[in-house]
Amino acid sequence: MRLSLASLVLPALFPRLGGTASPRALAWSSQRYGPDGPWQAVTIDLGSDNQVLDLYPGSAWHSNVLATSICSNASMPVCYAQTAGTFDSSTSSSTLTFPVTSTVAQIDWTSGAMPLTGIHTVQFDTATITPALGEPNLQIPNLSLQVILAGYYTLPNGTAYMPEVGTLAMGGENINQSYPQVNGVNNFNSSLLSGYLYAAGQISSNSYGLHIGSASLGIPGSAFVGGYDQSRVLGVVSTQSTFSASSALPIDLLDIGIGVTEGGSPFNFTSKSGLLAQGNSSIGVSLQVLIEATIPYLYLPSSTCAAIASQLPVTYQSDYGLYFWDTADPQYALIVSSPSYLSFTFRLDQGNSDNMTINVPFKLLNLTLDAPLVTTSTPYFPCRPLSDGGSFTLGRAFLQAAFVGVNWMSGANTNGVWFLAQAPGPNTASTAVATPIEVSDTTIGNSTNGWIDSWKGVWTVIDTTNQTAPTNSTNQNIPASSTHISGGAIAGIVVGAILLLVVLALVIIFCVRQRRRQTASVRLRQEYDMLNRNPGIPQNDDSHITEARMHELEISERDLYVELENSQRAELSGHWAGELEGPPVRVELEETGS
Numbered sequence: 267m268r269l270s271l272a273s274l275v276l277p278a279l280f281p282r283l284g285g286t287a288s289p290r291a292l293a294w295s296s297q298r299y300g301p302d303g304p305w306q307a308v309t310i311d312l313g314s315d316n317q318v319l320d321l322y323p324g325s326a327w328h329s330n331v332l333a334t335s336i337c338s339n340a341s342m343p344v345c346y347a348q349t350a351g352t353f354d355s356s357t358s359s360s361t362l363t364f365p366v367t368s369t370v371a372q373i374d375w376t377s378g379a380m381p382l383t384g385i386h387t388v389q390f391d392t393a394t395i396t397p398a399l400g401e402p403n404l405q406i407p408n409l410s411l412q413v414i415l416a417g418y419y420t421l422p423n424g425t426a427y428m429p430e431v432g433t434l435a436m437g438g439e440n441i442n443q444s445y446p447q448v449n450g451v452n453n454f455n456s457s458l459l460s461g462y463l464y465a466a467g468q469i470s471s472n473s474y475g476l477h478i479g480s481a482s483l484g485i486p487g488s489a490f491v492g493g494y495d496q497s498r499v500l501g502v503v504s505t506q507s508t509f510s511a512s513s514a515l516p517i518d519l520l521d522i523g524i525g526v527t528e529g530g531s532p533f534n535f536t537s538k539s540g541l542l543a544q545g546n547s548s549i550g551v552s553l554q555v556l557i558e559a560t561i562p563y564l565y566l567p568s569s570t571c572a573a574i575a576s577q578l579p580v581t582y583q584s585d586y587g588l589y590f591w592d593t594a595d596p597q598y599a600l601i602v603s604s605p606s607y608l609s610f611t612f613r614l615d616q617g618n619s620d621n622m623t624i625n626v627p628f629k630l631l632n633l634t635l636d637a638p639l640v641t642t643s644t645p646y647f648p649c650r651p652l653s654d655g656g657s658f659t660l661g662r663a664f665l666q667a668a669f670v671g672v673n674w675m676s677g678a679n680t681n682g683v684w685f686l687a688q689a690p691g692p693n694t695a696s697t698a699v700a701t702p703i704e705v706s707d708t709t710i711g712n713s714t715n716g717w718i719d720s721w722k723g724v725w726t727v728i729d730t731t732n733q734t735a736p737t738n739s740t741n742q743n744i745p746a747s748s749t750h751i752s753g754g755a756i757a758g759i760v761v762g763a764i765l766l767l768v769v770l771a772l773v774i775i776f777c778v779r780q781r782r783r784q785t786a787s788v789r790l791r792q793e794y795d796m797l798n799r800n801p802g803i804p805q806n807d808d809s810h811i812t813e814a815r816m817h818e819l820e821i822s823e824r825d826l827y828v829e830l831e832n833s834q835r836a837e838l839s840g841h842w843a844g845e846l847e848g849p850p851v852r853v854e855l856e857e858t859g860s
Contacts, residue, residue, distance in 0.1 A: 287470045289493025289700050291398035295320040299431050300636040302562045304481040305662055307431055308489055311394040313358030320350040321434035323476055323489045324559030326513035328412040331432040335415050342428055350431040355389055362449050364388040377514055377556055378656025379565040384417025390456045410443050410456035423585035427638050433560040436474040439513050439674050441465050460491040473703040475671035477689045478559055478662055480630055485692050496699040498669045499712040502622040504614050504686040515684050518552040518613035520621055524577055527605040527718055530728030532597060544573035553658060557670055561661040568651035580647045589647040602632040603726045624688050626667040629725055673703050683708050690720035
């Protein structure tokens with residue numbers, strides 16, 4: 267933690283306001299940025315002449331702004347940075363510069379995940395923030411800046427491209443930064459966003475709350491200093507008490523999985539776990555990752571990206587170090603429109619027993635590459651294999667669906683805590699529930715709203731009775747059929763087939779048995795009739811048969827039927843389709859004298 271005399275002096279210079287100060291919401295730009303988004307950014311004015319800059323909120327200590335000179339690179343004819351705004355310190359009368367003897371060739375605020383090659387200088391200038399909720403403007407003098415004079419990112423294939431948007435640091439573990447001397451002032455103190463406002467008594471604590479939302483799905487961003495929007499915090503809240511050396515936010519990632527919230531599945535399973543360590547025994551039970559909103563991708567081990575990609579219609583593009591969606595595969599549209607998600611399970615706190623999970627719908631992981639990276643807009647899946655150093659990091663792609671907040675100093679000059687929670691989908695209340703974070707707070711409250719409800723009407727629930735034709739409540743282009751049948755459907759088909767075979771077998775047995783019984787009965791009746799009809803005697807004249815003889819015939823008939831019945835049962839027990847065996851029954855009548 268970086269401490270200075272100013273951490274004690276500033277609160278005295280700016281007496282605290284009575285009561286709890288309200289958190290201040292930063293204003294978001296109406297512009298959308300790439301080339302790997304679209305992404306949302308906040309807006310500030312910088313310098314005495316109020317130069318408008320759009321910046322990605324996140325990170326700590328220095329804010330990184332792009333200088334006007336970055337557009338002078340002749341090898342890059344289009345300067346995409348001009349859309350978000352560049353900073354010209356020569357036109358601002360309030361700019362101060364820290365005298366450095368040389369520039370640094372590697373500019374990196376991402377712990378190695380996505381370094382920027384170029385040169386920069388350290389400067390300080392007045393930032394003016396127009397709060398989103400209509401409060402008076404906030405001014406932060408001598409905001410600590412890294413001004414990027416020239417710089418570029420490099421793709422794996424060696425292609426260079428310039429950054430489009432700078433970053434706005436959301437504070438630090440101290441309320442300011444100190445320098446030996448600036449413009450003849452010894453022990454010069456520069457300002458940090460949340461630290462200065464806290465010291466000036468304009469917010470309750472040196473803290474912030476952030477949900478970057480989604481530009482493509484219309485989830486508005488939320489960025490507060492001195493508090494957070496409680497409606498952006500759903501379910502269990504993780505509290506972490508460790509920071510990296512650069513004040514980054516580390517957390518133990520325990521697993522990555524795939525699941526479906528409701529309805530049928532676009533996969534041949536409803537849930538799958540174990541993707542984090544699949545094919546890589548060196549990962550063990552957990553992997554420490556950083557949470558960082560200023561860079562775009564999911565920077566994960568190569569084996570992890572490969573394990574996830576094996577379940578998706580994507581192809582790895584080595585030139586970009588990214589996976590491109592196969593938009594011709596019917597499963598693509600089904601996945602990115604359904605309630606399916608990529609789940610991230612973390613250790614809940616410093617204990618070992620509890621965990622928490624954040625779900626990122628695949629609808630949010632259907633991002634787009636644009637110029638100058640590609641000539642035609644290309645959907646991509648944002649897993650970037652990180653195998654050449656750097657820290658594994660979950661960037662903006664993850665934070666579209668997650669809330670992150672920090673209380674930099676939970677008590678006077680002590681290490682702070684930070685928070686991670688599930689964030690809502692597009693059905694988010696338009697009115698923020700602005701909630702202060704007090705200096706001593708080590709927990710924050712959540713919303714009672716449900717995460718699934720926040721996505722209702724936005725994703726397409728797959729009908730479990732007919733997965734080949736899912737309903738589409740949002741009129742998106744959904745394929746007419748799926749390439750997979752769910753496990754439940756397969757099980758139902760198998761059980762139904764078995765039951766049908768059993769029923770058919772029983773019907774056959776019953777029919778055969780009935781036919782045999784009827785045949786035996788007919789034969790018996792024929793024999794009986796033959797006995798009752800002696801040739802030469804009229805049919806209706808049976809006076810020659812005595813009552814005793816009739817009784818004998820009835821007994822013979824009954825014994826014959828029993829014999830046939832027993833023979834039929836024995837034969838059916840061994841042969842369903844056999845014939846009745848044995849010699850024909852012969853019954854002779856003895857003539858009796860009259």
